[in-house]
Amino acid sequence: MNTLLSANVPDPTDFPPLTIAPGLRTLDGSLRCNICGELFDAPVTLNCGHCFCSFCVRSSLAEKQECPACRKTAIEGHLRPNPVMEEVVSAWKLSRPYILNLSKADSEQQQRDATPVATPKAKKRKIMAETGTRSGASTSSGVSAPRSPSKSKRTRQGSEVFFNTIPTSDADEDEMPEPSNASANPRPDDLVKCPMCTRRVKYKSINQHMDQGCKDPPLESTRSTMSDWKKLMAGPNKGKQKDTSDDEDNFPLPKASYATLKDRKLKEMLTEHGLPISGDRNQWIHRHQRWVMIYNANLDRSSRNRKTKQELRKELKKWEDEKAKKRRTTVEDNAAHEKRHKNEFAQLVDAARPRGDKGAPKAAASTAKWTAEQSKNNAAISLSGDKSPRAAQTEGNHCEREKNAIVVDSEEEREMVFLQRT
Amino acid sequence: MAGRSSSATALRRLMTEYKQLTSGGSPDGMFTAGPISESDFFTWEALICGPKDTPFEGGVFAAKLTFVRYVITPKFDIYHTETDCSPPPQPSDYPLSPFKMKFDPPLFHPNIYADGNVCISILHTPGDDPTMYEQASERWSPVQSVEKVILSVISMLAGKLNQSTRMSWITDHPAFNQEPNLESGANIDCCKLYRDNREEYERIVRESIKEQLGL
Numbered sequence: 001m002n003t004l005l006s007a008n009v010p011d012p013t014d015f016p017p018l019t020i021a022p023g024l025r026t027l028d029g030s031l032r033c034n035i036c037g038e039l040f041d042a043p044v045t046l047n048c049g050h051c052f053c054s055f056c057v058r059s060s061l062a063e064k065q066e067c068p069a070c071r072k073t074a075i076e077g078h079l080r081p082n083p084v085m086e087e088v089v090s091a092w093k094l095s096r097p098y099i100l101n102l103s104k105a106d107s108e109q110q111q112r113d114a115t116p117v118a119t120p121k122a123k124k125r126k127i128m129a130e131t132g133t134r135s136g137a138s139t140s141s142g143v144s145a146p147r148s149p150s151k152s153k154r155t156r157q158g159s160e161v162f163f164n165t166i167p168t169s170d171a172d173e174d175e176m177p178e179p180s181n182a183s184a185n186p187r188p189d190d191l192v193k194c195p196m197c198t199r200r201v202k203y204k205s206i207n208q209h210m211d212q213g214c215k216d217p218p219l220e221s222t223r224s225t226m227s228d229w230k231k232l233m234a235g236p237n238k239g240k241q242k243d244t245s246d247d248e249d250n251f252p253l254p255k256a257s258y259a260t261l262k263d264r265k266l267k268e269m270l271t272e273h274g275l276p277i278s279g280d281r282n283q284w285i286h287r288h289q290r291w292v293m294i295y296n297a298n299l300d301r302s303s304r305n306r307k308t309k310q311e312l313r314k315e316l317k318k319w320e321d322e323k324a325k326k327r328r329t330t331v332e333d334n335a336a337h338e339k340r341h342k343n344e345f346a347q348l349v350d351a352a353r354p355r356g357d358k359g360a361p362k363a364a365a366s367t368a369k370w371t372a373e374q375s376k377n378n379a380a381i382s383l384s385g386d387k388s389p390r391a392a393q394t395e396g397n398h399c400e401r402e403k404n405a406i407v408v409d410s411e412e413e414r415e416m417v418f419l420q421r422t
Numbered sequence: 423m424a425g426r427s428s429s430a431t432a433l434r435r436l437m438t439e440y441k442q443l444t445s446g447g448s449p450d451g452m453f454t455a456g457p458i459s460e461s462d463f464f465t466w467e468a469l470i471c472g473p474k475d476t477p478f479e480g481g482v483f484a485a486k487l488t489f490v491r492y493v494i495t496p497k498f499d500i501y502h503t504e505t506d507c508s509p510p511p512q513p514s515d516y517p518l519s520p521f522k523m524k525f526d527p528p529l530f531h532p533n534i535y536a537d538g539n540v541c542i543s544i545l546h547t548p549g550d551d552p553t554m555y556e557q558a559s560e561r562w563s564p565v566q567s568v569e570k571v572i573l574s575v576i577s578m579l580a581g582k583l584n585q586s587t588r589m590s591w592i593t594d595h596p597a598f599n600q601e602p603n604l605e606s607g608a609n610i611d612c613c614k615l616y617r618d619n620r621e622e623y624e625r626i627v628r629e630s631i632k633e634q635l636g637l
């Protein structure tokens with residue numbers, strides 16, 4: 001169980017409690033959608049002022065036309081994108097790991113200052129023992145893994161600093177340097193070594209770099225002014241150059257009253273958006289309904305954060321695959337259920353992995369060709385094939401990750417490391 | 423969250439809730455809740471302490487929480503039928519839909535079925551109104567959570583307390599001010615007893631707890 005817990009879905013309790021770090025938990029919590037519990041994705045505001053992810057609230061409104069928080073009557077037409085909140089969330093995603101590091105270092109310092117030398121050690125050991133119990137796999141957490149003594153000394157140059165900012169074991173307690181919290185952490189513009197490809201990348205963009213499977217050019221020395229210019233010249237919708245057809249489609253899709261639609265029209269509506277017409281009428285309707293929701297929610301992102309139609313199609317496919325797979329599952333007896341569940345669970349965890357805009361391998365678009373075969377629902381294959389390149393790399397690299405205890409500590413970066421081992 | 427399937431969303435939210443319950447703890451330490459096994463995050467067990475100053479005081483009650491969606495057909499109303507004949511579960515679309523809660527062993531309470539299933543408005547979606555007596559404001563909504571439901575159930579066990587003994591965690595939300603619903607309760611005999619002979623009802627509850635504790 002605790003392996004699961006330490007797999008770590010980021011949430012407000014990552015930060016120290018009120019008494020130690022006033023406001024941080026609340027801050028993190030108030031940037032989260034109360035439906036999915038994650039940092040707002042395409043935040044929209046209802047008439048009442050409550051804010052949710054566009055997709056979350058659209059799903060909820062489909063069930064009941066009211067604000068999920070205050071229950072005031074609400075309809076999709078009321079939804080207004082909240083670009084300021086979107087901006088705040090992007091900034092918070094960027095600064096969260098940094099602040100997390102600072103607050104951890106700070107609260108541990110406070111503990112040390114406040115208590116006699118022996119006590120914090122004991123405390124920490126207890127915590128580590130707790131996170132390791134039951135499954136007996138404390139090392140798989142990637143968080144509480146003890147560092148080897150040789151790595152424990154803090155060096156002040158380049159990448160080493162990056163990996164050693166968080167004291168994770170009590171072995172080197174006494175070697176810890178003076179407070180100097182801030183200076184120990186790299187500044188956003190400092191160059192750090194990427195643990196995957198070992199090239200040097202700016203600290204502030206390391207998450208993004210790793211998300212993209214180390215494919216982006218390393219930001220060595222010169223700023224790529226050329227590409228900046230290109231972006232500027234490309235106009236306001238420059239976000240996704242490869243899918244220029246999206247530029248015109250800035251209007252939400254209307255809801256259809258499917259009951260009155262002929263099959264032919266329904267098929268047209270699907271092909272119009274490059275969606276397959278496999279399955280029966282019922283499936284067409286569900287497919288189209290879901291597409292409208294995904295599509296309109298995407299429009300609530302500011303243009304630079306929008307996904308391409310191709311990416312949206314992949315999301316839709318994933319949803320259908322899983323639905324198809326699950327539909328066949330019925331629970332006959334507990335033992336069999338449990339057995340089967342174990343596999344499904346692993347896949348689900350994989351699917352649940354944090355996945356930012358950049359997480360999905362965009363290059364794999366060609367493999368995402370979606371034809372009528374999809375109804376044969378090889379969901380398992382598609383799920384594992386869907387792993388970002390980072391996940392694949394992690395398998396090979398997990399030893400190194402353990403040694404380093406915490407590589408990157410951000411929303412997108414928290415790998416569910418245990419997945420690869422269970 | 424648009425990038426995930428609904429059960430992946432459910433899983434992630436459940437993981438978050440579990441983490442928060444574990445690191446934050448429950449108000450006054452009145453309950454614990456978490457998945458039963460590592461292989462199935464969609465079945466939880468909750469252990470609930472009987473609220474103070476009520477006949478349930480001193481007892482610890484286990485309940486199973488199931489996060490699968492049951493398709494409700496006219497024949498199958500999960501809230502008012504015995505549950506072993508439920509239709510096959512569908513992938514969870516929690517938190518769009520609520521979960522199911524069942525005390526095992528069952529508790530003697532007007533709003534708990536003889537088989538242990540809990541009938542409480544916060545676990546009913548706005549669409550279905552099994553009792554016809556519920557306020558829409560007390561129903562499930564996706565911002566509800568395991569914690570809120572369990573607090574609501576504890577409040578239901580406690581009944582309406584007089585102001586002086588109200589526990590600190592009871593908010594003004596209607597879901598946290600549960601008087602047992604006697605109009606169309608889940609356990610008809612219990613409803614009658616509760617209404618007509620409260621002392622006897624409380625005696626039976628106390629007896630069952632003593633029995634449970636082996637006294």
Ligand SMILES: [Zn+2]
Pocket residue numbers: 033034035036037038040041052053056423
């Ligand atoms: Zn959301």
Ligand SMILES: [Zn+2]
Pocket residue numbers: 046048049050067068069070071072
């Ligand atoms: Zn509202």
Ligand SMILES: [Zn+2]
Pocket residue numbers: 194195196197198199209210213214
């Ligand atoms: Zn790299």
